[in-house]
Amino acid sequence: xxxxxxxxxxxxxxxxxxxxxxxxxxxxxxxxxxxxxxxxxxxxxxxxxxxxxxxxxxxxxxxxxxxxxxxxxxxxxxxxxxxxxxxxxxxxxxxxxxxxxxxxxxxxxxxxxxxxxxxxxxxxxxxxxxxxxxxxxxxxxxxxxxxxxxxxxxxxxxxxxxxxxxxxxxxxxxxxxxxxxxxxxxxxxxxxxxxxxxxxxxxxxxxxxxxxxxxxxxxxxxxxxxxxxxxxxxxxxxxxxxxxxxxxxxxxxxxxxxxxxxxxxxxxxxxxxxxx
Amino acid sequence: xxxxxxxxxxxxxxxxxxxxxxxxxxxxxxxxxxxxxxxxxxxxxxxxxxxxxxxxxxxxxxxxxxxxxxxxxxxxxxxxxxxxxxxxxxxxxxxxxxxxxxxxxxxxxxxxxxxxxxxxxxxxxxxxxxxxxxxxxxxxxxxxxxxxxxxxxxxxxxxxxxxxxxxxxxxxxxxxxxxxxxxxxxxxxxxxxxxxxxxxxxxxxxxxxxxxxxxxxxxxxxxxxxxxxxxxxxxxxxxxxxxxxxxxxxxxxxxxxxxxxxxxxxxxxxxxxxxxxxxxxxxxxxxxxxxxxxxxxxxxxxxxxxxxxxxxxxxxx
Ligand SMILES: Nc1ncnc2c1ncn2[C@@H]1O[C@H](COP(=O)(O)OP(=O)(O)OP(=O)(O)O)[C@@H](O)[C@H]1O
Ligand SMILES: [Mg+2]
Numbered sequence: 001x002x003x004x005x006x007x008x009x010x011x012x013x014x015x016x017x018x019x020x021x022x023x024x025x026x027x028x029x030x031x032x033x034x035x036x037x038x039x040x041x042x043x044x045x046x047x048x049x050x051x052x053x054x055x056x057x058x059x060x061x062x063x064x065x066x067x068x069x070x071x072x073x074x075x076x077x078x079x080x081x082x083x084x085x086x087x088x089x090x091x092x093x094x095x096x097x098x099x100x101x102x103x104x105x106x107x108x109x110x111x112x113x114x115x116x117x118x119x120x121x122x123x124x125x126x127x128x129x130x131x132x133x134x135x136x137x138x139x140x141x142x143x144x145x146x147x148x149x150x151x152x153x154x155x156x157x158x159x160x161x162x163x164x165x166x167x168x169x170x171x172x173x174x175x176x177x178x179x180x181x182x183x184x185x186x187x188x189x190x191x192x193x194x195x196x197x198x199x200x201x202x203x204x205x206x207x208x209x210x211x212x213x214x215x216x217x218x219x220x221x222x223x224x225x226x227x228x229x230x231x232x233x234x235x236x237x238x239x240x241x242x243x244x245x246x247x248x249x250x251x252x253x254x255x256x257x258x259x260x261x262x263x264x265x266x267x268x269x270x271x272x273x274x275x276x
Numbered sequence: 277x278x279x280x281x282x283x284x285x286x287x288x289x290x291x292x293x294x295x296x297x298x299x300x301x302x303x304x305x306x307x308x309x310x311x312x313x314x315x316x317x318x319x320x321x322x323x324x325x326x327x328x329x330x331x332x333x334x335x336x337x338x339x340x341x342x343x344x345x346x347x348x349x350x351x352x353x354x355x356x357x358x359x360x361x362x363x364x365x366x367x368x369x370x371x372x373x374x375x376x377x378x379x380x381x382x383x384x385x386x387x388x389x390x391x392x393x394x395x396x397x398x399x400x401x402x403x404x405x406x407x408x409x410x411x412x413x414x415x416x417x418x419x420x421x422x423x424x425x426x427x428x429x430x431x432x433x434x435x436x437x438x439x440x441x442x443x444x445x446x447x448x449x450x451x452x453x454x455x456x457x458x459x460x461x462x463x464x465x466x467x468x469x470x471x472x473x474x475x476x477x478x479x480x481x482x483x484x485x486x487x488x489x490x491x492x493x494x495x496x497x498x499x500x501x502x503x504x505x506x507x508x509x510x511x512x513x514x515x516x517x518x519x520x521x522x523x524x525x526x527x528x529x530x531x532x533x534x535x536x537x538x539x540x541x542x543x544x545x546x547x548x549x550x551x552x553x554x555x556x557x558x559x560x561x562x563x564x565x566x567x568x569x570x571x572x573x574x575x576x577x578x579x580x581x582x583x584x585x586x587x588x589x590x591x592x593x
Contacts, residue, residue, distance in 0.1 A: 029389040036386060037377045113373035119339050120367040121390035121438075122359040275339055276300070 030131020052092040074243035086236035097177035100136035129266035136177035144169035159242020172232035175255040178262025185269035297344035305331040307497035320491030327494040329477040366440035409433035442473040481579035513577035516555035
């Protein structure tokens with residue numbers, strides 16, 4: 001008896017037109033693999049959530065008392081911790097996504113040959129890229145929900161639009177996971193991960209995370225605007241405060257573009273490296 | 277009518293390659309081979325290191341695009357129908373790539389899910405295949421601590437998770453002990469009885485003789501001979517071989533005394549091979565000439581001899 005009906009569906013026309021071996025059968029089984037692998041490592045998951053919450057408490061107790069009120073979105077004065085919390089949410093979405101798609105992906109690609117095994121099945125590079133990136137987003141999503149709940153409990157949300165913080169965090173995760181995974185395919189040795197840290201650290205510090213962009217002199221502001229995390233931070237800050245404007249569409253568009261470029265680049269690289 | 281006949285034949289061809297080439301950079305790993313594998317057949321690629329066996333297997337497995345020539349697998353083009361072809365074949369790569377982050381059971385289940393099998397299907401399949409690989413008692417162990425042979429057995433079991441119509445086995449028994457090897461040969465024979473086509477690469481001529489209905493001998497990216505094991509032996513070797521071992525340093529001096537006793541001879545570092553239909557007679561003649569080897573052996577020709585004849589080199593370096 002043949003049990004292959006699932007794969008007989010035939011890929012959509014657009015996917016058939018992509019180059020060799022790059023059609024998609026469904027990234028679901030790739031995500032499922034990660035879930036199995038991590039079914040017993042929930043302790044790590046908890047720590048991934050605990051870190052930003054500890055930051056949040058530190059800002060509430062320490063900095064909050066020193067700094068007092070700052071100018072938030074729309075010009076209103078907000079507590080410092082309410083100002084910084086949405087940014088931390090964006091930053092933790094970024095960190096989680098980058099963490100999940102760099103070393104683990106490198107290991108599976110170069111050493112464990114997990115993707116080689118997958119490519120011997122009907123799965124193709126796009127399935128692998130989407131599956132691995134989705135897993136990072138799912139994992140980041142769990143953190144985000146918890147983080148948003150903590151923000152709510154601490155009274156840092158002043159608008160019903162704040163429920164959109166969770167999908168916004170997923171968009172940030174997706175963008176950074178796909179770019180992170182694409183970059184990981186170029187790394188040749190574990191020591192090169194320092195380069196990625198070298199990029200992530202300034203993004204974390206200088207993307208208007210801890211102070212408004214107006215702090216910077218006019219001449220370097222464009223640099224901040226180039227940072228992808230800045231777009232995540234602005235998006236989150238607006239949503240948390242309930243101050244929506246059209247610039248948010250721009251922020252989402254930048255992140256979506258990064259995500260798309262990352263998925264395409266990752267698929268291409270996996271194909272080039274493993275389908276030789 | 278003629279067209280129908282042609283289509284019929286295509287139906288039975290699991291693999292059909294014409295002037296198939298695989299180049300890496302400027303180097304041709306596969307330099308234009310013609311190969312046809314029929315449904316239900318056990319087909320072998322025999323050849324030394326670097327002959328191009330794995331490169332050919334990877335093209336057939338649709339994980340390596342051909343550089344030139346034609347290739348059809350299950351009647352489809354790997355270039356455009358890779359996923360559909362891969363859905364119906366099973367692959368044992370030369371090097372195990374089991375998922376070290378998963379247990380034995382999970383390896384089988386997760387791999388089955390890649391093929392789109394349901395959870396219930398993969399659960400049942402995993403149990404069946406662990407029994408097949410004699411790994412049921414290690415079901416929930418991690419893969420890493422398994423012995424090399426156990427890993428190999430698991431890789432082979434994994435390749436059957438989708439009930440493939442065709443198995444591609446790249447040196448399947450490397451690292452197996454004789455008992456496990458015979459067990460596997462038995463299992464492969466069972467699968468053959470069930471109609472599963474098999475393509476096997478090996479440097480082990482004994483394995484090739486055991487398993488293959490038909491095989492090609494590859495060398496330097498080319499096919500140098502093709503046929504059933506017995507055909508090849510008949511065509512390229514004599515019925516018997518007389519092996520003479522001399523004390524160190526004596527071999528060269530003795531060669532002129534015995535060279536004419538057989539139609540052909542080969543000089544190996546440690547022994548002389550005389551190809552004669554009657555080994556016993558050749559040995560007596562040598563003795564009559566006063567040749568005194570340290571030891572002698574009369575044996576039937578094997579594919580090893582065929583290979584030596586065709587390439588002038590030993591199969592196992
Ligand atoms: N990915 C690759 N990139 C460059 N060269 C390669 C690649 N794969 C194989 N080759 C070259 O192609 C030739 C044939 O290799 P192949 O692996 O097909 O041989 P083989 O017959 O399987 O040998 P073995 O018995 O050692 O497994 C070799 O010279 C090898 O160096
Ligand atoms: Mg090989």
